[in-house]
Amino acid sequence: MDRPVVYLDNAATSWPKPPAVMEAMADCLLHYGANPGRGSHEMALRAGRVLLEARKALAELFHVSNPNDIILTMNTTHALNIAIQGLLRPGDHVVTTTVEHNSIRRPLEAMRRLRGVEVTYVRADEAGRVDMRALEEAIRPNTRLVAVTHSSNLLGTVLPVGEIGTIPRRRGVRLLVDAAQTAGVLDIDVQAMNIDLLAFPGHKGLMGPQGTGGLYIHPDLELEPLLYGGTGSRSESPEQPAARPDRYEAGTPNTVGVAGLAAGVRFVQEQTVRAIREKEDALTRRLMEGLRSVPGVRLLGPGPEEERTAIVSFLLDGYDPAELAFLLDQHFGIAVRAGFHCTPLAHECAGTLGTGAVRASPGYFNTEADIDALIDAVKELAAAAR
Numbered sequence: 001m002d003r004p005v006v007y008l009d010n011a012a013t014s015w016p017k018p019p020a021v022m023e024a025m026a027d028c029l030l031h032y033g034a035n036p037g038r039g040s041h042e043m044a045l046r047a048g049r050v051l052l053e054a055r056k057a058l059a060e061l062f063h064v065s066n067p068n069d070i071i072l073t074m075n076t077t078h079a080l081n082i083a084i085q086g087l088l089r090p091g092d093h094v095v096t097t098t099v100e101h102n103s104i105r106r107p108l109e110a111m112r113r114l115r116g117v118e119v120t121y122v123r124a125d126e127a128g129r130v131d132m133r134a135l136e137e138a139i140r141p142n143t144r145l146v147a148v149t150h151s152s153n154l155l156g157t158v159l160p161v162g163e164i165g166t167i168p169r170r171r172g173v174r175l176l177v178d179a180a181q182t183a184g185v186l187d188i189d190v191q192a193m194n195i196d197l198l199a200f201p202g203h204k205g206l207m208g209p210q211g212t213g214g215l216y217i218h219p220d221l222e223l224e225p226l227l228y229g230g231t232g233s234r235s236e237s238p239e240q241p242a243a244r245p246d247r248y249e250a251g252t253p254n255t256v257g258v259a260g261l262a263a264g265v266r267f268v269q270e271q272t273v274r275a276i277r278e279k280e281d282a283l284t285r286r287l288m289e290g291l292r293s294v295p296g297v298r299l300l301g302p303g304p305e306e307e308r309t310a311i312v313s314f315l316l317d318g319y320d321p322a323e324l325a326f327l328l329d330q331h332f333g334i335a336v337r338a339g340f341h342c343t344p345l346a347h348e349c350a351g352t353l354g355t356g357a358v359r360a361s362p363g364y365f366n367t368e369a370d371i372d373a374l375i376d377a378v379k380e381l382a383a384a385a386r
């Protein structure tokens, strides 16, 4: 590609990555690309130290006391499946919402089909807001889990996880939070928020490469592993080791990716979550205000004055969202995502299940010029449709 791309698809995966992430990955491949935990030679030990470093940085970020309670995974979906499939038993009931990503919905629906688990979806309003009373009223004597996203990946709505956390804790129910859109951009304190399970991507707000993610598991919570196999520990036993993280990390890990993730988390810590948030907020407000002024644009989700993440989904009169995204890409060099964003439930709330929408998601490395480029392109396309 010979022209610079305006990348506004950070909700799918962040891009570009900080140079330190690429350097850490190259360093791993070049100098210590051995198998961590599976040998006592210097290279293997160094690889093992990088995994520990990543766990420590993540534990600090999410206020986790023991880094071994952080399980490294391939992505958020992998983490959500370890949590959901590892916890639920026949006869259990789960409370969730209608703004969930398919990465929560599909494992829950699979548990309904395979294990007879019952699932209640608490209905969100058009902007993705969930009524706390309805959520509490949905809890039953056999409810084992409340599973919620921290922020809708279509609407940008932020669910009040701190407030939600008090409900399951009082009722002896576990709380699973999907932080796919918030890890690295909103403060997350698993202790203060009463979070038992936190699933997060390494490749979005934490600036790591694709193929990385993680799951925090509360120390008193025992899950059945999703995968069984070699861990490099207790090899004489036919049983999966009980100790974390090995219990939930069978098979050779993505050491190269995790080296990048550790560098990404360090970058986030150096910049601070607050500064990242403020920058993304400012870009989001600029984008929403700019698009709001274009005739024929319908913005989804809460307004710019409400708490929200950097996700701006919209429709433009006269265009199918897929066509609009195609034109933005081909004629203006702007990368956005059209369609249903793996969250038909949230589209149903917003009334866009019939059409889908275009989603623009700014990230830390975007500039005001990127935002203005999108606003100008949408203005031009709006004028052409009239």
Ligand SMILES: Cc1ncc(COP(=O)(O)O)c(C=O)c1O
Pocket: 011, 012, 075, 076, 077, 078, 101, 103, 104, 149, 151, 152, 153, 178, 180, 181, 200, 201, 213
């Ligand atoms: C809210 C939400 N949950 C889960 C996922 C799945 O994340 P991953 O691609 O890391 O598995 C996404 C990805 O976009 C998401 O936005």
